[in-house]
Amino acid sequence: MTQKRSAGLLLFRRAGAAAAGPVAEVLIGHMGGPFYEHRDAGAWSIPKGEYEPEEAPMAAARREFEEELGLAPPEGPYLPLGEVRQRNGKLVTVWAVEAELDPAAVVPGTFRMEWPPRSGNVQEFPEIDRVRWCPPELARQLLVPAQADFLDRLAELLGHQE
Template sequence: MAKQSAGILLYRRAGEGVELLIAHMGGPLWSRKDEHAWSIPKGEPNPGEELLDAARREFAEELGLPVPDLEFTELGQARQSNGKVVTIWAGEADLDVSTIDPGTFPMEWPPRSGRTVQFPEVDRAEWVVPDVARTKLVKGQVVFVDRLLDRLSVGGA
């Protein structure tokens, strides 16, 4: 069975359109990259954990901010280039991302040094318009931008 991941894509109304909350991946491998180096806040479920519960937990862990209390709409699944199947939910909320306090992950750095260093899961989060999200998100997640926009144009999510 393919590995799974679950996440939450927040959006907010902005003028005639919407803005989406995306996060730049942390750690040394992404530090100098911008295009296709951002992600929807997401992560892997624990054994037996429901995917929406995992999405909520991972959002809070990655950003260090509480998940807004709101109804979420499932945007379905997509297979990433690494084979992982990602399930994303969307919800409308405005969140101040200037105060993110991301969780960390351990990584051997520099490679083959035998030294383990803690890095932030994400190093920043931003509200962006859909066209910007399409160029910043890792390619396998762009489909969720389009699915959300389709849902919003047919009466709202």
């Protein structure tokens, strides 16, 4: 069995002079579908998706951003934040990029699944049902736990650039 891998882009906006750190807000998405419909904590993710071994991770990150949000990925520079292993075993690689994005402009991609289970009914659900800008402290509470490491790495990386 091959290792499942995902790649994604973490959009961020820099803080103003009154803010506590180098990042004011990050863009995260609430996972779509019935499993996450009534959940908040742990049901948000960095826009990302799976890719096959023959695809370059950066190409996958850009492709998945467009598939999940329905918008072209922002131009770089892309800051590598490395990878984390989620509790489900999936290895996630993320790049940060400073950019603006209007959440109202998002047109999420969809996926199909049988719902309810064993019903024979196939339904379509959004990959991400909403996105929002939020400060890193709030994002840490909402994100899939392993992905919070990317927030620390981004703050450290930007802290060294200032």
